[in-house]
Amino acid sequence: MTTLTTPVGAAGPRRRAQRRRRAIAAAFVLPALLLLGALVVYPVLFSVGRSFFDATGTRFAGGENYAEMFRDPATLTAIRNSAIWVVVAPTLLTGLGLVLAVLVEKVRWATAFKLLLFMPMAVSFLAAGIIFRLAYEEDPDKGVLNAAVVGVHDAFTGASSYPSARPRDDQGLREGPDGSYGTAGAVPPGRTVNLGLVGVPPGEVPARAEPASTAEAGPHELRGAVHLDFTPGGGGRPGAIDAAERGLPGLTVEAVRDGRTVATATTAADGSYRFADLPDGSYTIRLPAANFAPPYQGVSWLGPALVTPAIIGAYLWIWTGFAMVLIGAGLSSLPRDALEAARMDGASEWQVFRRITVPLLAPVLTVVFVTLVINVMKVFDLIYIIAPGPVQQDATVLATQMWLVSFGGGNDQGLGSALGVLLLLLVVPAMVFNVRRFRRSQS
Amino acid sequence: MMTRRRMAMACCSALALALGATACGGGPVSAGGGSKELSGQTLDVAGVWSGAEQKNFQKVLDAFTEKTGAKTRFTSTGDNVSTVVGSKIEGGNAPDVVMVPQVGVLQQFARKGWLKPLPTRTVNAVHTNFAPVWSMYGSVDGKLYGLYFKAAHKSTVWYSPEAFEQAGVEVPKTYEEMLANGRAVSDSGLPAFAVAGEDGWTLTDWFENIYLSQAGPEKYDRLARHEIEWTDPTVVKALTTLGKLFSDGRLIAGGPKGALGTDFPGSVEKVFGPDPEAGMVYEGDFVAGIAKDQFGRKIGQDAAFFPFPAVGGGKAPVVSGGDAAVVLKDGKHQKAAEAFLAFLATPEAAAVWAEAGGFLSPNKKLDLASYGDDTVRETAKSLIDAGDAVRFDMSDQAPASFGGTKGVGEWKLLQDFLRDPSDPAATAAALEAAAAKAYKG
Numbered sequence: 001m002t003t004l005t006t007p008v009g010a011a012g013p014r015r016r017a018q019r020r021r022r023a024i025a026a027a028f029v030l031p032a033l034l035l036l037g038a039l040v041v042y043p044v045l046f047s048v049g050r051s052f053f054d055a056t057g058t059r060f061a062g063g064e065n066y067a068e069m070f071r072d073p074a075t076l077t078a079i080r081n082s083a084i085w086v087v088v089a090p091t092l093l094t095g096l097g098l099v100l101a102v103l104v105e106k107v108r109w110a111t112a113f114k115l116l117l118f119m120p121m122a123v124s125f126l127a128a129g130i131i132f133r134l135a136y137e138e139d140p141d142k143g144v145l146n147a148a149v150v151g152v153h154d155a156f157t158g159a160s161s162y163p164s165a166r167p168r169d170d171q172g173l174r175e176g177p178d179g180s181y182g183t184a185g186a187v188p189p190g191r192t193v194n195l196g197l198v199g200v201p202p203g204e205v206p207a208r209a210e211p212a213s214t215a216e217a218g219p220h221e222l223r224g225a226v227h228l229d230f231t232p233g234g235g236g237r238p239g240a241i242d243a244a245e246r247g248l249p250g251l252t253v254e255a256v257r258d259g260r261t262v263a264t265a266t267t268a269a270d271g272s273y274r275f276a277d278l279p280d281g282s283y284t285i286r287l288p289a290a291n292f293a294p295p296y297q298g299v300s301w302l303g304p305a306l307v308t309p310a311i312i313g314a315y316l317w318i319w320t321g322f323a324m325v326l327i328g329a330g331l332s333s334l335p336r337d338a339l340e341a342a343r344m345d346g347a348s349e350w351q352v353f354r355r356i357t358v359p360l361l362a363p364v365l366t367v368v369f370v371t372l373v374i375n376v377m378k379v380f381d382l383i384y385i386i387a388p389g390p391v392q393q394d395a396t397v398l399a400t401q402m403w404l405v406s407f408g409g410g411n412d413q414g415l416g417s418a419l420g421v422l423l424l425l426l427v428v429p430a431m432v433f434n435v436r437r438f439r440r441s442q443s
Numbered sequence: 444m445m446t447r448r449r450m451a452m453a454c455c456s457a458l459a460l461a462l463g464a465t466a467c468g469g470g471p472v473s474a475g476g477g478s479k480e481l482s483g484q485t486l487d488v489a490g491v492w493s494g495a496e497q498k499n500f501q502k503v504l505d506a507f508t509e510k511t512g513a514k515t516r517f518t519s520t521g522d523n524v525s526t527v528v529g530s531k532i533e534g535g536n537a538p539d540v541v542m543v544p545q546v547g548v549l550q551q552f553a554r555k556g557w558l559k560p561l562p563t564r565t566v567n568a569v570h571t572n573f574a575p576v577w578s579m580y581g582s583v584d585g586k587l588y589g590l591y592f593k594a595a596h597k598s599t600v601w602y603s604p605e606a607f608e609q610a611g612v613e614v615p616k617t618y619e620e621m622l623a624n625g626r627a628v629s630d631s632g633l634p635a636f637a638v639a640g641e642d643g644w645t646l647t648d649w650f651e652n653i654y655l656s657q658a659g660p661e662k663y664d665r666l667a668r669h670e671i672e673w674t675d676p677t678v679v680k681a682l683t684t685l686g687k688l689f690s691d692g693r694l695i696a697g698g699p700k701g702a703l704g705t706d707f708p709g710s711v712e713k714v715f716g717p718d719p720e721a722g723m724v725y726e727g728d729f730v731a732g733i734a735k736d737q738f739g740r741k742i743g744q745d746a747a748f749f750p751f752p753a754v755g756g757g758k759a760p761v762v763s764g765g766d767a768a769v770v771l772k773d774g775k776h777q778k779a780a781e782a783f784l785a786f787l788a789t790p791e792a793a794a795v796w797a798e799a800g801g802f803l804s805p806n807k808k809l810d811l812a813s814y815g816d817d818t819v820r821e822t823a824k825s826l827i828d829a830g831d832a833v834r835f836d837m838s839d840q841a842p843a844s845f846g847g848t849k850g851v852g853e854w855k856l857l858q859d860f861l862r863d864p865s866d867p868a869a870t871a872a873a874l875e876a877a878a879a880k881a882y883k884g
Contacts, residue, residue, distance in 0.1 A: 234612065390643075
């Protein structure tokens with residue numbers, strides 16, 4: 001603003017000048033006031049007013065919307081999730097940003113590195129949401145994260161041979177508590193025990209499988225065949241070995257007496273197994289669970305338990321660069337001599353970081369933290385896009401809940417306004433804090 | 444919601460939904476002729492159709508132009524018809540005719556006083572050419588406003604004939620038989636059903652078919668109007684019946700967890716994709732379009748359907764839906780609009796789109812020979828034969844917060860039920876609580 005020079009000693013003109021100064025000041029402030037009034041104050045007041053009316057907007061509802069809001073379990077989930085977001089995301093981001101900023105200072109290609117980390121900031125939240133939705137996809141054939149997880153897992157533990165196989169109901173095989181299948185009754189040696197399984201896709205029966213064996217058992221042995229009890233095209237007799245039915249090779253079979261495994265065999269190409277020279281007694285035949293272990297499916301990132309951490313992960317990807325650049329700027333203006341002096345005195349790099357860098361950076365860190373807190377309170381798009389329908393309510397935060405209730409099907413703008421007011425009340429402390437800090441640093 | 448279904452059809456990935464909401468408009472179309480009674484007028488038509496559907500509807504518009512000389516302009520409103528049309532009316536730029544995709548939207552328009560009732564000659568044409576149920580769904584407070592031009596058939600179970608052959612089963616006649624067949628398919632090594640649990644509307648459609656057949660059309664109508672509560676024993680019974688399917692791990696590809704991670708296009712892919720992971724998928728006639736266009740299946744040969752079977756001694760259900768043409772009061776070419784609706788009521792207009800494909804007409808005068816292939820002909824026949832037994836999708840008739848929003852209401856509660864089908868009564872109680880809240884507002 002221009003300062004006006006006033007003639008010294010003249011009281012009347014001075015007052016006039018002062019009035020003029022005020023008028024000019026008002027003229028300059030007016031556009032900003034108008035804008036703020038129209039775009040911030042009026043909507044806030046309107047929302048507060050609207051929150052006391054019901055869905056139609058014509059009937060005064062008093063505090064009903066607020067009561068309803070806290071009765072609705074969805075709001076409570078939203079508050080809980082918002083709390084998780086506010087605590088976790090800014091903390092992680094500030095921490096990550098700090099670590100990266102300090103490390104980046106020490107590498108050769110600092111600018112290139114910073115640019116790379118900053119790049120996700122240029123991606124819109126919508127696009128980032130779509131990218132992460134795909135990355136988190138549960139099917140390992142689609143989601144890159146699960147593809148990696150499954151790949152690593154399968155490199156260490158092999159897959160079972162017949163994950164989908166199971167016996168027919170009421171054909172003598174019972175499922176044990178550990179997922180194994182055992183014969184219901186015990187048999188003495190000299191018997192043939194055939195075990196029929198179904199549910200094996202034709203493509204998963206090994207090529208070496210031969211028609212199931214029907215050999216009879218000798219006096220001191222137990223034998224039989226594990227066969228695929230299903231005739232392609234139908235028409236097979238359940239429980240019996242039909243002409244077209246093949247044996248299932250490579251299965252582990254156990255003979256169990258009094259709860260202890262006394263012999264183990266592996267089925268041959270025709271599905272046959274044989275326990276020779278068994279002492280007298282009665283045995284149950286068991287197919288241990290390892291034969292049927294389901295393939296590892298990876299992590300269900302977008303399941304109810306992990307969906308919020310998963311979305312926070314996507315948020316980190318976008319904002320880490322921002323935190324790093326801001327903190328990096330603060331870092332470069334640190335007095336170098338303090339750091340150098342500490343190093344001269346024999347402080348380790350960790351001590352320098354812990355005792356000098358962090359305390360000196362504290363103001364910048366606070367600014368970054370508080371800015372992120374405010375930002376996190378309004379996170380919406382990522383959650384709306386990444387969370388699939390069935391878990392949307394598990395991932396919801398206040399901002400999404402507010403939108404869903406007012407426009408996304410709920411069409412209750414009274415209740416939505418109440419949620420908006422709640423959100424405002426929660427943001428206010430952070431705003432006040434920021435404004436205070438800003439003032440202090442100006443004075 | 445119907446519109447979502449359309450989107451799902453158009454885009455393979457559900458994510459594309461987020462991007463695909465842009466509306467597109469077409470320029471005025473002038474065709475030959477021009478010496479007819481309405482020449483010089485330009486009829487404005489708005490509807491949710493885009494892509495192939497818009498192209499085929501354009502053929503109908505062109506036929507109208509040829510007949511009357513009126514030029515036509517089609518505007519695609521995108522996902523949200525009521526918002527777009529509402530703002531156009533307010534802006535003094537109302538279209539003459541709107542093709543509304545849901546009965547709920549039609550009622551909303553009528554109650555707002557935006558619509559003009561159909562003139563007597565069109566009403567008469569509707570009475571002679573359509574089963575009474577269609578004028579019922581086109582009427583509000585006794586006045587007929589909407590003419591159903593395009594219908595959907597949502598009582599078709601699509602299966603892979605190869606999987607049925609492998610399992611040695613035939614097309615089932617009852618729900619129990621369908622589950623038994625499913626178990627046989629599963630014994631053969633292929634999970635029986637692909638269920639698109641990630642899209643809540645497929646689950647509401649499952650429920651509606653079972654309910655319509657088991658409880659009968661009368662109860663169905665009353666539940667749709669929320670005159671009986673969702674805690675009614677018939678609802679619990681229908682949920683129990685549905686639970687028989689949901690709780691049997693052998694019947695559902697990937698189990699409930701896998702189903703909840705499958706969206707609608709994904710469920711079609713599981714049955715008709717290059718790597719079949721299931722033998723059957725239940726959804727409406729539009730499954731055929733995806734199986735054909737995206738996975739190159741020959742409809743009728745390596746992708747076939749059977750009508751949703753009867754449940755518990757009831758009649759086989761026919762759940763439907765459709766796009767109705769309505770005339771706006773504020774349109775500038777009332778005469779042309781009325782002529783257009785009269786044209787749409789004729790079998791001649793329906794035949795134009797029927798020949799182009801991807802279309803079912805509720806018009807019983809339409810010669811079934813107009814349809815391009817046997818499978819569509821069969822669905823059309825089943826729809827016409829059902830006559831007055833046809834019922835509209837219940838969730839489309841409910842307030843959106845109950846029957847049409849991702850993550851809340853019926854969609855969400857049925858998804859929870861799919862995750863844990865052990866307590867139908869509790870699910871019914873939760874549904875009633877959500878419905879009571881939604882119908883009140």
